Amino acid sequence: MERRSDLCQDGSMIDSHPRAERRVVALSREQIIRAAVAILDDGGIDALTFRALAARLSTGAGAIYHHVANKGDLVAAAAVDAVSSALTQADDDAAHGDIRAVMLSAFDAISTRRWLGTQLASAPWQPAVLLLFERVGSELDAMGIPEASQFDAASVLVHHLLGIASQVDAGNRLSGRHTGRQSFLESATAAAISLGPPVAYPFLTRISSQLAHHDDRDQFQAGVDIIVSGVMAR
Amino acid sequence: MERRSDLCQDGSMIDSHPRAERRVVALSREQIIRAAVAILDDGGIDALTFRALAARLSTGAGAIYHHVANKGDLVAAAAVDAVSSALTQADDDAAHGDIRAVMLSAFDAISTRRWLGTQLASAPWQPAVLLLFERVGSELDAMGIPEASQFDAASVLVHHLLGIASQVDAGNRLSGRHTGRQSFLESATAAAISLGPPVAYPFLTRISSQLAHHDDRDQFQAGVDIIVSGVMAR
DNA sequence: ACCTGAACACCGTTCAAGT
DNA sequence: ACCTGAACACCGTTCAAGT
Numbered sequence: 001m002e003r004r005s006d007l008c009q010d011g012s013m014i015d016s017h018p019r020a021e022r023r024v025v026a027l028s029r030e031q032i033i034r035a036a037v038a039i040l041d042d043g044g045i046d047a048l049t050f051r052a053l054a055a056r057l058s059t060g061a062g063a064i065y066h067h068v069a070n071k072g073d074l075v076a077a078a079a080v081d082a083v084s085s086a087l088t089q090a091d092d093d094a095a096h097g098d099i100r101a102v103m104l105s106a107f108d109a110i111s112t113r114r115w116l117g118t119q120l121a122s123a124p125w126q127p128a129v130l131l132l133f134e135r136v137g138s139e140l141d142a143m144g145i146p147e148a149s150q151f152d153a154a155s156v157l158v159h160h161l162l163g164i165a166s167q168v169d170a171g172n173r174l175s176g177r178h179t180g181r182q183s184f185l186e187s188a189t190a191a192a193i194s195l196g197p198p199v200a201y202p203f204l205t206r207i208s209s210q211l212a213h214h215d216d217r218d219q220f221q222a223g224v225d226i227i228v229s230g231v232m233a234r
Numbered sequence: 235m236e237r238r239s240d241l242c243q244d245g246s247m248i249d250s251h252p253r254a255e256r257r258v259v260a261l262s263r264e265q266i267i268r269a270a271v272a273i274l275d276d277g278g279i280d281a282l283t284f285r286a287l288a289a290r291l292s293t294g295a296g297a298i299y300h301h302v303a304n305k306g307d308l309v310a311a312a313a314v315d316a317v318s319s320a321l322t323q324a325d326d327d328a329a330h331g332d333i334r335a336v337m338l339s340a341f342d343a344i345s346t347r348r349w350l351g352t353q354l355a356s357a358p359w360q361p362a363v364l365l366l367f368e369r370v371g372s373e374l375d376a377m378g379i380p381e382a383s384q385f386d387a388a389s390v391l392v393h394h395l396l397g398i399a400s401q402v403d404a405g406n407r408l409s410g411r412h413t414g415r416q417s418f419l420e421s422a423t424a425a426a427i428s429l430g431p432p433v434a435y436p437f438l439t440r441i442s443s444q445l446a447h448h449d450d451r452d453q454f455q456a457g458v459d460i461i462v463s464g465v466m467a468r
Numbered sequence: 469a470c471c472t473g474a475a476c477a478c479c480g481t482t483c484a485a486g487t
Numbered sequence: 488a489c490c491t492g493a494a495c496a497c498c499g500t501t502c503a504a505g506t
Contacts, residue, residue, distance in 0.1 A: 023470085023471070026469095026470075026471095027470085027471085049497090049498070049499080050498085050499065050500080051497095051498085051499095054473095059471070060471065060473050060474095061472090061499085061500085062471075062472065062473070062474095062502080063470075063472070063473095065500075065501085066470060066471075070499075070500080071499065071500095121355040121356070121397075122352065122355070122356070124400065124401040125401060129401070130435075130438060133438065134435050134436075134437045134438045135437075137437030137438070138436060141437065147440075150441065151441050151445070152453065152456040152457065153460065155453055155456075155457060156394060156456075156457040156460050156461065158397065159393075159394050159397030159398050159457060160390060160393050160394050160397055161397065162355075162396070162397035162400050162401065163355075163392070163393030163394055163396035163399075163400075164393050164397075165397075166356065166358065166396050167358040167359060167363070167393070167396065168358065201364075201368050202368075202372060203367070203368045203369075203371030203372045203384070203388075204364060204367065204368045206381075207371065207384065207385050210385050211385070219386065219389055222386040222389075222390075223386065223389060223390040223393060225464075226390050226461060226465055226468075227390065227460060227461060227464055229464040229467045229468070230459075230460035230461055230462070230463040230464025230465075231460055231464075232467075233463045233467050234460075234463070260488095260489075260490095261489085283479070283480080284479085285479085285480095288492095293490070294490065294491040294493095295481085295491090295492075296481080296482075296483080296492070296493095297489075297490050297491070297492095299481075299482085300488085300489060300490075304480075304481080305480065305481095
């Protein structure tokens, strides 16, 4: 059976003679980034290798470098994609001037796509972070926060988000089928407590049940509320 | 010249016959972690390889695995070291019940040792983060914050710190001799602004001069103050 | 100009062999 | 029990050779 053309996983046409030949359709940066996001959503950052990406695009590993500078550039671009769509999502959901809604959709994107939190927290002031900054800032403006306070306020909010982003994939990474998130946190706390004796850990001990049973999303919202009242209180 | 013993870089004695032979003194986990911290402070996370570490300890790469589970374990332990000493530092500087001082010494440790921020933000709820959590929480307790609020309050504070931690090494990584931090941020912002046209970036445009001239440490303090007033306002 | 895929220079990690 | 260092199975990235 001679097939003369085939549908590649991302929907582009390629030729498929027995020996590898020239692509029928040129690769594009957008196509590459879309494929990268799919791999990231599927298997996380470790699954995204140039070999895997090239295979999915039915091309050679080297070809990708014609459209993307390196792996950092690639993941940064994927993050821009993910953040934009999260913020567009917020457009639909929310009334204008509602920071909580914007922050929550960013949070949801981050906790759904674990690679995103890792990426946002790993390269400083990358475009995706500036995108968040822009949106949070303009929301603050719409809320009537004075211009002089907007920069500091946006900064705490975004940093809080990034901080949470870095901690959010907690249970998922380490726990197998047997350990849920809660017992993971509990055992981490227990491990820390047993780090002593140089110091005891009275605070962790006291709140360990809260730590174990808290919901990340609720906690995030509580943090946003604290920050917003702090901003208002000035 | 026959040397029969030598002083290794970390001060332990090793034998040094022409052919590699058995260590005179056993390796210890503490010794390994101390050497790892030194390498990290020197050249960052990329410089820390098992080969480099083994060379510095005058041993084989495989020997390290007898004391450390893997690279993650190693860097996590290094982070515990760094955080502990930063918090001990805070003990000397500060009156009890002064969160700002505690937060600032953590910030200073993170901006001095860039690998630390990356590490704290990369592995969720690792021991070093719990160490910070414990200290911040007990400080809040000493300030008289009601127990019911302590968990949420400690959480925002620590997440703000981690968020900043992830962004702090901004200029250092990308700028060469020619570009300072400020022009880095400026050009990042400019790049983001030119991402359009789907959206314009009014907020970034408006605050870009602030973004370019701000001091990370001041900004961090401003964030802490906002959070503290938010916590107090309840 | 773009693509191909083998080759290069690294990694973290393992493990048979030694003491 | 601990250590040694070669070997393994990967990476990201480069580049001569093709179209």
